Amino acid sequence: xxxxxxxxxxxxxxxxxxxxxxxxxxxxxxxxxxxxxxxxxxxxxxxxxxxxxxxxxxxxxxxxxxxxxxxxxxxxxxxxxxxxxxxxxxxxxxxxxxxxxxxxxxxxxxxxxxxxxxxxxxxxxxxxxxxxxxxxxxxxxxxxxxxxxxxxxxxxxxxxxxxxxxxxxxxxxxxxxxxxxxxxxxxxxxxxxxxxxxxxxxxxxxxxxxxxxxxxxxxxxxxxxxxxxxxxxxxxxxxxxxxxxxxxxxxxxxxxxxxxxxxxxxxxxxxxxxxxxxxxxxxxxxxxxxxxxxxxxxxxxxxxxxxxxxxxxxxxxxxxxxxxxxxxxxxxxxxxxxxxxxxxxxxxxxxxxxxxxxxxxxxxxxxxxxxxxxxxxxxxxxxxxxxxxxxxxxxxxxxx
Ligand SMILES: Cc1ncc(COP(=O)(O)O)c(C=O)c1O
Numbered sequence: 545x546x547x548x549x550x551x552x553x554x555x556x557x558x559x560x561x562x563x564x565x566x567x568x569x570x571x572x573x574x575x576x577x578x579x580x581x582x583x584x585x586x587x588x589x590x591x592x593x594x595x596x597x598x599x600x601x602x603x604x605x606x607x608x609x610x611x612x613x614x615x616x617x618x619x620x621x622x623x624x625x626x627x628x629x630x631x632x633x634x635x636x637x638x639x640x641x642x643x644x645x646x647x648x649x650x651x652x653x654x655x656x657x658x659x660x661x662x663x664x665x666x667x668x669x670x671x672x673x674x675x676x677x678x679x680x681x682x683x684x685x686x687x688x689x690x691x692x693x694x695x696x697x698x699x700x701x702x703x704x705x706x707x708x709x710x711x712x713x714x715x716x717x718x719x720x721x722x723x724x725x726x727x728x729x730x731x732x733x734x735x736x737x738x739x740x741x742x743x744x745x746x747x748x749x750x751x752x753x754x755x756x757x758x759x760x761x762x763x764x765x766x767x768x769x770x771x772x773x774x775x776x777x778x779x780x781x782x783x784x785x786x787x788x789x790x791x792x793x794x795x796x797x798x799x800x801x802x803x804x805x806x807x808x809x810x811x812x813x814x815x816x817x818x819x820x821x822x823x824x825x826x827x828x829x830x831x832x833x834x835x836x837x838x839x840x841x842x843x844x845x846x847x848x849x850x851x852x853x854x855x856x857x858x859x860x861x862x863x864x865x866x867x868x869x870x871x872x873x874x875x876x877x878x879x880x881x882x883x884x885x886x887x888x889x890x891x892x893x894x895x896x897x898x899x900x901x902x903x904x905x906x907x908x909x910x911x912x913x914x915x916x917x918x919x920x921x922x923x924x925x926x927x928x929x930x931x932x933x934x935x936x937x938x939x940x941x942x943x944x
Pocket of ligand 1: 643669
Protein backbone atom coordinates (compact mmCIF):
# COMPACT_ATOMS: atom_id res chain seq x y z
CA UNK A 545 0.00 0.00 0.00
CA UNK A 546 1.45 3.43 -0.86
CA UNK A 547 2.01 5.70 2.15
CA UNK A 548 0.31 9.07 1.77
CA UNK A 549 1.52 12.18 3.52
CA UNK A 550 -1.35 13.68 5.49
CA UNK A 551 -1.89 17.28 4.43
CA UNK A 552 -2.12 19.90 7.16
CA UNK A 553 -5.13 22.09 6.36
CA UNK A 554 -5.27 23.50 9.89
CA UNK A 555 -2.12 25.61 9.44
CA UNK A 556 -2.79 29.36 9.53
CA UNK A 557 -0.96 31.06 6.68
CA UNK A 558 -0.43 34.82 6.64
CA UNK A 559 -1.29 36.13 3.16
CA UNK A 560 -0.10 39.69 3.81
CA UNK A 561 2.06 41.05 1.01
CA UNK A 562 1.13 38.29 -1.47
CA UNK A 563 -1.28 40.37 -3.63
CA UNK A 564 -4.23 38.45 -2.16
CA UNK A 565 -7.45 40.12 -3.32
CA UNK A 566 -9.44 38.57 -0.47
CA UNK A 567 -7.36 40.63 2.00
CA UNK A 568 -6.03 43.56 -0.01
CA UNK A 569 -9.37 44.66 -1.50
CA UNK A 570 -11.21 44.72 1.85
CA UNK A 571 -11.09 48.48 2.28
CA UNK A 572 -12.11 49.14 -1.31
CA UNK A 573 -15.01 46.70 -1.37
CA UNK A 574 -16.24 46.65 2.25
CA UNK A 575 -14.80 49.89 3.67
CA UNK A 576 -13.06 47.83 6.36
CA UNK A 577 -9.60 46.25 6.33
CA UNK A 578 -9.58 44.49 9.68
CA UNK A 579 -12.61 42.17 9.52
CA UNK A 580 -11.82 38.57 8.57
CA UNK A 581 -12.49 37.84 4.89
CA UNK A 582 -14.63 34.85 3.85
CA UNK A 583 -15.67 36.24 0.47
CA UNK A 584 -13.60 35.70 -2.75
CA UNK A 585 -13.63 32.03 -3.80
CA UNK A 586 -10.02 31.10 -3.20
CA UNK A 587 -8.76 29.07 -0.27
CA UNK A 588 -6.72 30.06 2.76
CA UNK A 589 -5.42 26.47 2.60
CA UNK A 590 -2.07 25.73 0.99
CA UNK A 591 -1.49 24.44 -2.52
CA UNK A 592 -0.02 20.94 -1.99
CA UNK A 593 3.75 20.78 -1.48
CA UNK A 594 4.36 18.50 -4.49
CA UNK A 595 2.91 21.21 -6.72
CA UNK A 596 4.77 24.06 -5.01
CA UNK A 597 7.99 22.02 -5.38
CA UNK A 598 7.42 21.65 -9.12
CA UNK A 599 6.94 25.41 -9.44
CA UNK A 600 10.12 26.01 -7.38
CA UNK A 601 12.05 23.64 -9.59
CA UNK A 602 10.96 25.49 -12.72
CA UNK A 603 11.63 28.93 -11.24
CA UNK A 604 15.14 27.73 -10.34
CA UNK A 605 15.89 27.58 -14.06
CA UNK A 606 16.86 31.12 -15.11
CA UNK A 607 15.19 31.25 -18.53
CA UNK A 608 11.45 31.97 -18.84
CA UNK A 609 11.03 32.06 -22.60
CA UNK A 610 8.17 31.00 -24.87
CA UNK A 611 6.70 27.58 -24.22
CA UNK A 612 5.67 24.85 -26.61
CA UNK A 613 1.91 24.95 -27.07
CA UNK A 614 1.06 21.57 -25.52
CA UNK A 615 3.97 20.75 -23.20
CA UNK A 616 2.30 17.56 -21.93
CA UNK A 617 -0.75 19.38 -20.65
CA UNK A 618 -3.35 17.50 -22.74
CA UNK A 619 -2.17 14.10 -21.56
CA UNK A 620 -2.43 15.23 -17.91
CA UNK A 621 -5.86 16.73 -18.51
CA UNK A 622 -7.16 13.61 -20.27
CA UNK A 623 -5.84 11.37 -17.49
CA UNK A 624 -7.51 13.52 -14.82
CA UNK A 625 -10.90 13.70 -16.49
CA UNK A 626 -10.92 9.94 -17.05
CA UNK A 627 -9.71 8.97 -13.56
CA UNK A 628 -11.73 11.56 -11.61
CA UNK A 629 -14.89 11.89 -13.68
CA UNK A 630 -14.97 8.80 -15.93
CA UNK A 631 -14.91 11.19 -18.88
CA UNK A 632 -13.21 9.88 -22.03
CA UNK A 633 -11.88 12.75 -24.15
CA UNK A 634 -9.78 13.15 -27.26
CA UNK A 635 -6.57 15.15 -27.31
CA UNK A 636 -7.87 17.32 -30.13
CA UNK A 637 -10.78 18.56 -27.96
CA UNK A 638 -8.46 20.31 -25.48
CA UNK A 639 -7.75 24.05 -25.75
CA UNK A 640 -5.78 25.84 -23.06
CA UNK A 641 -7.22 29.09 -21.77
CA UNK A 642 -6.06 31.61 -19.15
CA UNK A 643 -9.32 31.37 -17.25
CA UNK A 644 -12.82 29.96 -17.30
CA UNK A 645 -14.29 33.43 -17.75
CA UNK A 646 -11.98 33.96 -20.76
CA UNK A 647 -13.41 30.75 -22.27
CA UNK A 648 -16.93 31.91 -21.43
CA UNK A 649 -16.33 35.19 -23.24
CA UNK A 650 -14.97 33.43 -26.34
CA UNK A 651 -17.83 30.91 -26.25
CA UNK A 652 -20.35 33.77 -26.17
CA UNK A 653 -18.65 35.32 -29.22
CA UNK A 654 -18.70 32.03 -31.11
CA UNK A 655 -22.08 30.60 -30.11
CA UNK A 656 -24.26 33.70 -30.26
CA UNK A 657 -24.67 36.95 -32.18
CA UNK A 658 -24.75 40.56 -30.92
CA UNK A 659 -28.13 41.39 -29.37
CA UNK A 660 -29.03 37.71 -28.85
CA UNK A 661 -30.33 36.63 -25.47
CA UNK A 662 -28.13 34.33 -23.43
CA UNK A 663 -30.00 32.13 -20.95
CA UNK A 664 -28.79 30.93 -17.54
CA UNK A 665 -30.15 29.91 -14.15
CA UNK A 666 -29.85 32.48 -11.39
CA UNK A 667 -28.60 33.46 -8.89
CA UNK A 668 -25.22 32.71 -10.44
CA UNK A 669 -21.57 33.78 -10.35
CA UNK A 670 -21.63 37.49 -11.29
CA UNK A 671 -19.53 37.33 -14.50
CA UNK A 672 -22.33 35.34 -16.16
CA UNK A 673 -24.21 38.65 -16.29
CA UNK A 674 -21.26 40.96 -16.97
CA UNK A 675 -19.55 38.82 -19.62
CA UNK A 676 -22.79 38.50 -21.58
CA UNK A 677 -23.31 42.28 -21.42
CA UNK A 678 -19.69 43.10 -22.25
CA UNK A 679 -20.11 41.08 -25.45
CA UNK A 680 -23.21 43.03 -26.48
CA UNK A 681 -25.69 40.23 -25.69
CA UNK A 682 -28.61 40.28 -23.23
CA UNK A 683 -28.67 38.18 -20.06
CA UNK A 684 -31.93 36.23 -19.76
CA UNK A 685 -31.84 34.66 -16.32
CA UNK A 686 -34.30 32.03 -15.19
CA UNK A 687 -34.70 31.93 -11.40
CA UNK A 688 -33.87 28.74 -9.52
CA UNK A 689 -36.38 27.87 -6.80
CA UNK A 690 -35.27 27.10 -3.25
CA UNK A 691 -37.12 24.05 -1.96
CA UNK A 692 -36.12 22.61 1.40
CA UNK A 693 -32.72 24.26 1.21
CA UNK A 694 -31.98 22.99 -2.29
CA UNK A 695 -32.37 24.78 -5.61
CA UNK A 696 -34.77 23.27 -8.14
CA UNK A 697 -34.98 24.09 -11.83
CA UNK A 698 -38.26 25.40 -13.21
CA UNK A 699 -38.13 23.55 -16.53
CA UNK A 700 -41.23 25.30 -17.90
CA UNK A 701 -39.65 28.71 -17.32
CA UNK A 702 -36.37 27.45 -18.76
CA UNK A 703 -38.09 26.15 -21.89
CA UNK A 704 -39.99 29.44 -22.35
CA UNK A 705 -36.65 31.28 -22.26
CA UNK A 706 -34.89 28.84 -24.63
CA UNK A 707 -37.84 28.91 -27.05
CA UNK A 708 -37.46 32.65 -27.66
CA UNK A 709 -36.17 33.24 -31.20
CA UNK A 710 -33.41 35.53 -29.89
CA UNK A 711 -32.15 32.94 -27.35
CA UNK A 712 -29.19 31.11 -28.88
CA UNK A 713 -26.99 30.08 -25.96
CA UNK A 714 -27.42 28.45 -22.53
CA UNK A 715 -24.69 29.10 -19.95
CA UNK A 716 -24.58 26.36 -17.33
CA UNK A 717 -22.78 26.50 -14.01
CA UNK A 718 -22.37 22.91 -12.81
CA UNK A 719 -21.79 22.45 -9.91
CA UNK A 720 -23.67 25.62 -9.24
CA UNK A 721 -22.16 28.69 -7.58
CA UNK A 722 -23.70 29.92 -5.34
CA UNK A 723 -26.01 27.31 -3.87
CA UNK A 724 -23.62 24.37 -4.13
CA UNK A 725 -26.04 22.36 -6.22
CA UNK A 726 -24.89 19.35 -8.27
CA UNK A 727 -27.09 18.83 -11.30
CA UNK A 728 -28.15 15.25 -11.98
CA UNK A 729 -27.80 13.35 -15.23
CA UNK A 730 -31.59 13.50 -15.67
CA UNK A 731 -31.62 17.30 -15.26
CA UNK A 732 -28.67 17.74 -17.60
CA UNK A 733 -30.19 15.41 -20.22
CA UNK A 734 -33.44 17.35 -20.05
CA UNK A 735 -31.52 20.61 -20.60
CA UNK A 736 -29.61 19.12 -23.56
CA UNK A 737 -32.91 17.92 -25.08
CA UNK A 738 -34.43 21.39 -24.71
CA UNK A 739 -31.36 22.96 -26.33
CA UNK A 740 -31.62 20.60 -29.32
CA UNK A 741 -35.35 21.26 -29.58
CA UNK A 742 -34.85 25.03 -29.67
CA UNK A 743 -31.55 25.16 -31.54
CA UNK A 744 -29.56 26.55 -28.62
CA UNK A 745 -25.85 25.92 -27.91
CA UNK A 746 -24.37 25.26 -24.45
CA UNK A 747 -21.39 26.65 -22.57
CA UNK A 748 -20.87 24.65 -19.36
CA UNK A 749 -18.67 26.14 -16.62
CA UNK A 750 -17.50 23.13 -14.59
CA UNK A 751 -14.82 24.91 -12.53
CA UNK A 752 -16.15 23.48 -9.24
CA UNK A 753 -16.41 19.89 -10.54
CA UNK A 754 -13.70 18.46 -8.31
CA UNK A 755 -15.16 19.82 -5.07
CA UNK A 756 -18.21 17.61 -4.66
CA UNK A 757 -19.28 15.88 -1.47
CA UNK A 758 -20.46 12.24 -1.28
CA UNK A 759 -23.02 10.88 -1.99
CA UNK A 760 -23.18 13.49 -4.75
CA UNK A 761 -20.99 13.11 -7.84
CA UNK A 762 -20.23 15.45 -10.69
CA UNK A 763 -21.78 14.70 -14.09
CA UNK A 764 -20.10 16.60 -16.88
CA UNK A 765 -22.35 17.74 -19.68
CA UNK A 766 -19.88 15.92 -21.94
CA UNK A 767 -20.83 12.60 -20.41
CA UNK A 768 -24.09 13.09 -22.33
CA UNK A 769 -23.31 12.16 -25.92
CA UNK A 770 -26.05 14.38 -27.34
CA UNK A 771 -24.31 17.42 -25.86
CA UNK A 772 -21.15 16.92 -27.93
CA UNK A 773 -22.21 18.65 -31.16
CA UNK A 774 -23.52 21.74 -29.34
CA UNK A 775 -21.26 22.30 -26.32
CA UNK A 776 -18.12 24.06 -25.13
CA UNK A 777 -17.06 23.12 -21.60
CA UNK A 778 -14.57 24.90 -19.36
CA UNK A 779 -12.53 23.54 -16.44
CA UNK A 780 -9.65 24.81 -14.33
CA UNK A 781 -7.26 23.66 -11.61
CA UNK A 782 -7.79 27.01 -9.86
CA UNK A 783 -10.38 25.98 -7.28
CA UNK A 784 -9.13 22.53 -6.27
CA UNK A 785 -5.43 23.40 -6.14
CA UNK A 786 -5.85 27.04 -5.10
CA UNK A 787 -3.90 28.28 -8.11
CA UNK A 788 -6.30 30.88 -9.53
CA UNK A 789 -3.48 33.47 -9.62
CA UNK A 790 -1.60 31.24 -12.08
CA UNK A 791 -4.31 31.49 -14.74
CA UNK A 792 -4.34 27.87 -15.87
CA UNK A 793 -7.57 26.65 -17.37
CA UNK A 794 -8.83 24.74 -20.38
CA UNK A 795 -11.83 24.16 -22.57
CA UNK A 796 -13.04 20.94 -24.19
CA UNK A 797 -14.79 21.15 -27.55
CA UNK A 798 -15.71 17.86 -29.25
CA UNK A 799 -17.31 19.45 -32.35
CA UNK A 800 -14.48 20.31 -34.82
CA UNK A 801 -16.45 23.16 -36.39
CA UNK A 802 -17.14 24.86 -33.04
CA UNK A 803 -13.56 24.19 -32.03
CA UNK A 804 -12.17 25.93 -35.11
CA UNK A 805 -14.41 28.94 -34.42
CA UNK A 806 -13.36 29.00 -30.77
CA UNK A 807 -9.66 28.78 -31.71
CA UNK A 808 -10.07 31.62 -34.14
CA UNK A 809 -11.76 33.77 -31.45
CA UNK A 810 -8.92 33.03 -29.00
CA UNK A 811 -6.34 33.87 -31.66
CA UNK A 812 -8.06 37.17 -32.47
CA UNK A 813 -7.68 38.19 -28.82
CA UNK A 814 -4.23 36.56 -28.56
CA UNK A 815 -5.39 34.34 -25.70
CA UNK A 816 -4.86 30.90 -27.22
CA UNK A 817 -2.20 29.82 -24.74
CA UNK A 818 -1.40 30.02 -21.03
CA UNK A 819 1.68 31.13 -19.11
CA UNK A 820 4.66 28.94 -18.28
CA UNK A 821 3.96 28.45 -14.57
CA UNK A 822 0.32 27.69 -15.34
CA UNK A 823 1.50 24.88 -17.64
CA UNK A 824 3.81 23.49 -14.98
CA UNK A 825 0.95 23.63 -12.47
CA UNK A 826 -1.56 21.94 -14.80
CA UNK A 827 0.71 19.05 -15.77
CA UNK A 828 1.84 18.51 -12.17
CA UNK A 829 -1.56 18.84 -10.49
CA UNK A 830 -3.52 16.50 -12.74
CA UNK A 831 -1.74 13.40 -11.51
CA UNK A 832 -2.13 10.55 -9.00
CA UNK A 833 -0.53 12.82 -6.35
CA UNK A 834 -3.14 15.43 -7.14
CA UNK A 835 -5.87 12.84 -6.76
CA UNK A 836 -4.63 11.88 -3.28
CA UNK A 837 -4.47 15.56 -2.24
CA UNK A 838 -8.01 15.98 -3.56
CA UNK A 839 -9.25 13.04 -1.48
CA UNK A 840 -7.90 14.61 1.71
CA UNK A 841 -9.00 18.15 0.86
CA UNK A 842 -12.58 17.10 0.10
CA UNK A 843 -12.84 15.34 3.48
CA UNK A 844 -11.71 18.57 5.18
CA UNK A 845 -14.05 20.79 3.16
CA UNK A 846 -17.02 18.45 3.64
CA UNK A 847 -16.72 18.86 7.39
CA UNK A 848 -16.16 22.64 7.15
CA UNK A 849 -19.20 23.23 4.97
CA UNK A 850 -21.40 21.01 7.13
CA UNK A 851 -20.31 22.79 10.29
CA UNK A 852 -20.87 26.25 8.79
CA UNK A 853 -24.26 25.08 7.53
CA UNK A 854 -25.09 23.93 11.07
CA UNK A 855 -23.97 27.18 12.72
CA UNK A 856 -25.68 29.55 10.27
CA UNK A 857 -28.88 27.47 10.19
CA UNK A 858 -29.32 28.19 13.90
CA UNK A 859 -30.00 31.88 13.18
CA UNK A 860 -33.80 32.25 13.43
CA UNK A 861 -35.26 33.28 10.07
CA UNK A 862 -32.15 32.30 8.07
CA UNK A 863 -32.27 29.34 5.69
CA UNK A 864 -29.08 27.89 4.33
CA UNK A 865 -28.60 25.76 1.22
CA UNK A 866 -27.32 22.26 1.88
CA UNK A 867 -23.82 22.16 0.34
CA UNK A 868 -23.59 19.33 -2.20
CA UNK A 869 -20.51 20.86 -3.84
CA UNK A 870 -18.13 23.85 -3.64
CA UNK A 871 -16.61 25.21 -0.42
CA UNK A 872 -19.19 28.00 -0.46
CA UNK A 873 -22.22 28.08 1.83
CA UNK A 874 -25.15 30.21 0.69
CA UNK A 875 -27.90 31.46 2.94
CA UNK A 876 -31.03 33.62 2.81
CA UNK A 877 -30.75 36.43 5.40
CA UNK A 878 -33.64 38.56 4.09
CA UNK A 879 -35.74 38.09 7.22
CA UNK A 880 -33.12 39.95 9.26
CA UNK A 881 -33.29 43.31 7.49
CA UNK A 882 -32.11 44.97 4.31
CA UNK A 883 -28.88 43.65 2.76
CA UNK A 884 -27.11 46.84 3.89
CA UNK A 885 -28.32 46.42 7.49
CA UNK A 886 -27.28 42.77 7.63
CA UNK A 887 -23.89 43.50 6.00
CA UNK A 888 -23.26 46.23 8.57
CA UNK A 889 -23.92 43.83 11.47
CA UNK A 890 -21.71 41.19 9.86
CA UNK A 891 -18.87 43.64 9.43
CA UNK A 892 -19.17 45.82 12.56
CA UNK A 893 -20.43 43.29 15.10
CA UNK A 894 -19.12 39.94 13.81
CA UNK A 895 -15.98 41.34 12.12
CA UNK A 896 -16.63 39.01 9.20
CA UNK A 897 -16.78 39.73 5.46
CA UNK A 898 -19.12 37.53 3.41
CA UNK A 899 -19.98 37.85 -0.29
CA UNK A 900 -23.16 39.87 -0.66
CA UNK A 901 -25.82 38.18 -2.77
CA UNK A 902 -26.45 41.03 -5.24
CA UNK A 903 -23.21 40.03 -7.02
CA UNK A 904 -25.08 36.88 -8.12
CA UNK A 905 -28.00 38.79 -9.64
CA UNK A 906 -31.27 40.20 -8.39
CA UNK A 907 -32.41 36.81 -7.08
CA UNK A 908 -29.41 36.77 -4.80
CA UNK A 909 -30.12 40.09 -3.13
CA UNK A 910 -30.37 39.68 0.64
CA UNK A 911 -28.48 36.38 0.56
CA UNK A 912 -24.88 35.99 1.73
CA UNK A 913 -22.16 33.47 0.81
CA UNK A 914 -19.52 32.16 3.22
CA UNK A 915 -16.24 30.72 1.97
CA UNK A 916 -15.43 27.67 4.11
CA UNK A 917 -11.99 26.90 2.65
CA UNK A 918 -10.24 28.26 5.72
CA UNK A 919 -8.50 26.59 8.66
CA UNK A 920 -11.12 25.52 11.18
CA UNK A 921 -9.65 27.44 14.07
CA UNK A 922 -10.37 30.63 12.09
CA UNK A 923 -13.55 29.58 10.29
CA UNK A 924 -15.62 28.20 13.15
CA UNK A 925 -15.10 31.11 15.61
CA UNK A 926 -15.88 33.56 12.79
CA UNK A 927 -19.18 31.82 12.02
CA UNK A 928 -19.98 31.70 15.76
CA UNK A 929 -19.46 35.48 15.78
CA UNK A 930 -21.94 35.76 12.90
CA UNK A 931 -24.43 33.72 14.91
CA UNK A 932 -23.95 35.85 18.03
CA UNK A 933 -24.10 39.13 16.08
CA UNK A 934 -27.35 38.20 14.36
CA UNK A 935 -29.00 36.08 17.09
CA UNK A 936 -27.35 36.83 20.43
CA UNK A 937 -27.42 33.95 22.90
CA UNK A 938 -28.42 31.32 20.28
CA UNK A 939 -26.63 27.96 20.29
CA UNK A 940 -26.04 26.00 17.06
CA UNK A 941 -28.27 22.97 16.53
CA UNK A 942 -26.61 19.82 17.79
CA UNK A 943 -24.39 17.98 15.33
CA UNK A 944 -26.05 15.06 13.50
C1 LIG B 1 -18.60 29.39 -11.31
C2 LIG B 1 -17.30 30.11 -11.50
N1 LIG B 1 -16.82 30.28 -12.74
C3 LIG B 1 -15.66 30.91 -12.96
C4 LIG B 1 -14.92 31.43 -11.91
C5 LIG B 1 -13.67 32.17 -12.21
O1 LIG B 1 -12.78 31.32 -12.85
P1 LIG B 1 -11.53 31.89 -13.61
O2 LIG B 1 -10.71 32.62 -12.59
O3 LIG B 1 -10.85 30.67 -14.16
O4 LIG B 1 -12.07 32.79 -14.66
C6 LIG B 1 -15.38 31.28 -10.61
C7 LIG B 1 -14.63 31.85 -9.48
O5 LIG B 1 -15.09 31.95 -8.37
C8 LIG B 1 -16.60 30.60 -10.40
O6 LIG B 1 -17.09 30.40 -9.17
